[in-house]
Amino acid sequence: MGKVTGFMDFPRVAAENVPPAERVKNYKEFVLHLSDEEAKTQGARCMDCGIPFCNNGCPVNNIIPDWNDLVFQQNWKQAIEVLHSTNNFPEFTGRICPAPCEAACTLNINDDPVGIKSIEHAIIDKAWENNWVIPQPPKNKTGKKIAIVGSGPAGMAAAQQLARVGHDVVVLEKNDRIGGLLRYGIPDFKMEKSHIDRRVTQMEAEGVVFKTNQNVGENVDPEQLIHDYDSVILAGGAEWPRDLPVPGRELDGVHFAMDFLPNQNKIVAGDVIKDQITATGKNVVVIGGGDTGSDCVGTSNRHGAASVYQFELMPQPPEKEIKSLVWPYWPLKMRTSSSHEEGCERDWSVATKSFIGENGKVKELVAARVEWKDGKMQEVPNSEFTMKADLVLLAMGFISPQQTILDKFGIDKDARGNAKAETEGENSYTTSRSKVFAAGDMRRGQSLVVWAIREGRQCARSVDEFLMGSSSLPR
Template identity: 50%
Template sequence: MGYLRGFMEFSRQDQATRDPIERIKDWEEYTIRLDEDELQKQGARCMDCGTPFCHTGVSFNQSDIGCPVNNFIPEWNELVSEGDWQHAFERLKETNNFPEFTGRVCPAPCEGSCTLAINDDPVAIKTIENEIIERGFENGWEQANPPKVRTGKHVAIVGSGPAGLAAADQLNQQGHTVTVYERDDRAGGLLMYGIPNMKLDKETVERRVELLEAEGVTFICNTSVGEDITREQLKADYDAVILCTGSQQHRDVPADNRDSQGIHFAMDYLKDSTKALETDPNQASIHARGKNVIVIGGGDTGADCVATALRQECNRVVQFGKHPANPEERDDNNPWPLFPMTFKLNYGYEESVEAYDEDPRQYEILTKAFDTDEAGNVKSLRTVRVEKVEENGRLVTKELPGTEEVWEADLVFVAIGFTGPEHEVLDHFGLELDERGRIWTVDGTNDYRTSEDHVFAAGDARRGQSLVVWAIREGREVAEQVGDYLTIEREQLTS
């Protein structure tokens, strides 16, 4: 490594953040880039550990170890520490199609598996990654590079989220002609409408889409498969079809009066708020101004709802989670190098603490029913506290008598995850599904062929709800398999 004592002499420094009270007044990204000197110090903290778990990229016991796209992290950390940003960019781009996405929204399992994290703060890998790609754009290193030769093969990709975009990028660079179909009005999938601007500005997504277009990828938006274009048309016009439709079948709350007005799925709220930014954020059809907001679900999507409601000037926002708060330090059942399940105050929670003097999270709480007014609008929630207990060798959730509460609410967002992909496209193709309702593939690990000839699947539709970085990996891997398939097919036709 360039500086062998860096991990001993320099402390971890993440990207700075804008003042919470100021940033909730707008929809701009909340982070601030570090300066050159500090970035080189952060790169120098990489410790030449010998066996770098940071780029391992495997799942174990429902957790992640290292980077799923197997980034060459120690290599570009060293290059950054030496100020060699262009070579760092070149090494980063060998494994990751879209570092500007992962550098902003990935929870960074690489950092949880950093060897330094055994007894110290990990290297600020995510911060460095984002800086490398931004410098790549600013210095003209990242620019359109269309393939010099076309193979004559055509591939359709259904869905323009991170898996679809990664597959499109890889197959286009192989020389195949790629068309991406998207049902929304703009390409990007969850990157465009599932992640708020504060975390991922939409100009960043559009910048990448425009680059792919300049390289020869065609995007057709406002097009639903099964309605605007059929399975038969796709199979007739393309040599292969890849389904990257995501996992957006909402998990719902089974409670009385669930159909009351003012109760929405979290993703519908985030999408509506993002769309409104194109014209007037005050004209969003679901707006939290002056309302008491409750978010049901303790994950990142729920946290994004908290941050969005704050910017819409809600009266109060509370987030319910059925699990206990994470510990300050790793539990014994969550050892390194697994992803650390520890207590964190993310951007939305920090903003709530500053604006309302309270963390919005309520733990170990279960929604039992909704109360409505005479017009059918939600007015409150009834809840009960719960705890996890072991019965017959497994953990079960038990309600605690005497802990019933009533919470005033004018607006409720359900953010308890997804059960799998929506079935309209899958049913239209007549695809076989697995026991969890995901698209069945020949080998759930590394074979992306579906039960239908010439049709492949990748991303959350096949894997289940996961991270953006896993979607990119799946997109890269399905592209490799489809490329091999098209090569064999071409050889058979010419032999």
């Protein structure tokens, strides 16, 4: 490595954030990337550890030590080449990935891990600033046609890989803009949509054709796709939300998170939304303690909510993990997001029992404390309580992709309702239907953007092998 003792000489320094009081006034990104000197110093903390567990901790297997060393040398152009060799869209992951690579960092055993995510963020921003991210159109065309259903990270990754080896790729998106859940699921304050737009421009120059308002199974016939194309990839998101069937669920003001978040994305993009669900001046309760719940908290604060509470069914996790037991795996520990820092009361081991309304609108929430014994949840006696709730957002995760599209393609599903397809062997990512492949959330269920990129890339190689007999694409 560039500085052998760097991990002992320099402390971890995270990228700075715009203060909460300022950033809640708008929907702009607020994480500032490292300066060149800061990135060099943080890159110097990467150890000569022998076995870089970060590579395996990263779903796309980023070659992290190499680009850490290149940043230390200030060789930014080669750093982005190494980064792009495994990750098509580091501006996405450098902003919204939870960084399992850092949990797997060898330095994390007894110290703060290398700031891998912040270095990745700095590399790709530097590359865009210097016009190093350019189209890579194929030298030759194969004449093979591929349709990709879904324009989220899995679909985009698969499309870019396949276009670069000469296939004619058409990406079909049911919404009015490209990006899938990146566009209409991730708040703009976490990732501005200009990052998607400039990748679309790059990919169009590489030959990818994007078509919006193409709802396959509704206004696009799946059988016609199979007939017209040499291969079809299903790469849509997991959009079937987990519901909460309790008394009062039908009241106005009780909504799924994905009835709330996408419309704010559209407002930021300049659309006019009739009857937008807003948190302005309301007592908001978010049910669900994951990333989607956190996004609801941040959006509610920007709307100007009177109060924001977030309930989680599971017990409160420990403040710090026992590293000797969990490293290099993703640890269960207390995590406070940037949205929580902006204002939120959080509570754990809480089960919502019912909603109480007035004139058809929710006004109160009835909940109780629960405890877990032998893996089973039990209500704590005499723990029931009531609280004000003008807006309740259900953010309890997603069960699977919407079943309609899988049924209309007539493909087999796994036990969780996802498209059934294996990731290993000669026919990886193939479904039970000839010519039809599946990747990302469509195959694995709700997951991370970085997993979607990985599966999109791997599925692209499998499709290329299916069409051409062999493939030069990386696995």
